[in-house]
Amino acid sequence: MFKLWHHPIYTDGLSPEAHFPRERYRLAADVLQQNSEIVFETPSRIEPDDLLLAHDRDFRDAFLSGDLPEEKVRRIGLKPWSEEIVERTLILTNGTVSAARHVLEVGGSAKAGNLGGGTHHAYYDFGSGYCIFNDLAIAARVAQRDFGVETVLILDLDVHQGDGTAAIFANDPTVRTVSFHCRENFPFRKMKSDLDVEFSKGTGDAEYLSTLAAFLEREAALFRPDLILYQAGVDTLKTDRLGHLELTRDGLQTRNQLVFDFVESAQVPCVITMGGGYGVPIETSVDAFGDLFSQAAGG
Numbered sequence: 653m654f655k656l657w658h659h660p661i662y663t664d665g666l667s668p669e670a671h672f673p674r675e676r677y678r679l680a681a682d683v684l685q686q687n688s689e690i691v692f693e694t695p696s697r698i699e700p701d702d703l704l705l706a707h708d709r710d711f712r713d714a715f716l717s718g719d720l721p722e723e724k725v726r727r728i729g730l731k732p733w734s735e736e737i738v739e740r741t742l743i744l745t746n747g748t749v750s751a752a753r754h755v756l757e758v759g760g761s762a763k764a765g766n767l768g769g770g771t772h773h774a775y776y777d778f779g780s781g782y783c784i785f786n787d788l789a790i791a792a793r794v795a796q797r798d799f800g801v802e803t804v805l806i807l808d809l810d811v812h813q814g815d816g817t818a819a820i821f822a823n824d825p826t827v828r829t830v831s832f833h834c835r836e837n838f839p840f841r842k843m844k845s846d847l848d849v850e851f852s853k854g855t856g857d858a859e860y861l862s863t864l865a866a867f868l869e870r871e872a873a874l875f876r877p878d879l880i881l882y883q884a885g886v887d888t889l890k891t892d893r894l895g896h897l898e899l900t901r902d903g904l905q906t907r908n909q910l911v912f913d914f915v916e917s918a919q920v921p922c923v924i925t926m927g928g929g930y931g932v933p934i935e936t937s938v939d940a941f942g943d944l945f946s947q948a949a950g951g
């Protein structure tokens with residue numbers, strides 16, 4: 653059975669007026685609840701001390717007490733700020749951490765997911781681009797602290813660069829950051845991941861998928877992680893209003909399968925998170941997230 657962490661607060665904790673498609677979580681959950689291979693799990697709040705594994709204490713404290721300065725709130729972009737956003741953030745971050753704990757307990761090529769998270773634009777001491785704390789970075793650190801994990805691969809296939817993740821692990825050879833993204837998309841000042849693969853605006857399935865297949869073949873021989881965190885943003889879709897790549901729904905299914913085949917042959921536990929999905933209509937993103945987690949669940 654494939655475990656998928658989700659909580660209604662993923663949607664309800666954001667203001668309906670926020671410039672963010674908050675309904676995607678609820679809609680994707682509605683679709684995936686029909687899948688008998690998937691067991692839904694409800695995350696609790698993360699321990700506030702665990703946030704310090706990847707974040708600055710002053711930043712954490714200011715966020716938790718509602719004292720973030722206006723310019724930091726603006727950079728996160730989830731306006732208007734809701735009262736529930738602190739609770740939502742603690743729960744959503746723990747969805748990824750809980751999934752990581754689960755796959756490490758099971759071992760082998762176990763997979764689990766968070767129907768949210770992938771908050772890769774969050775830096776050590778500030779949030780950015782709809783991201784507050786970096787769930788990927790925290791999950792990697794929890795895995796190292798509590799499970800004896802030595803090396804982690806963060807494979808970020810969102811259309812936007814995983815800039816916060818890259819910056820947090822810039823000088824850390826134990827966490828390999830790999831980002832496939834569109835050059836013309838946010839963030840406009842890119843950070844340096846261990847490997848950045850940049851595509852031009854308009855790149856479609858053929859070039860993207862052959863590049864990914866070649867990378868995974870090389871990677872299998874090069875780096876042997878104890879844990880893989882797959883940020884599976886679907887804003888690479890042609891219908892996405894923020895992303896400038898032009899992948900199809902079929903192309904994204906092939907993308908996911910390439911990653912899951914890699915996980916299977918490497919026999920490494922893997923956590924799958926969401927990422928961007930700003931499709932017009934929103935159902936195109938929801939369908940792609942439905943495909944992602946159904947594929948992870950094995951069909």
Ligand SMILES: [Zn+2]
Pocket residue numbers: 810811812885887927928929
């Ligand atoms: Zn994105």
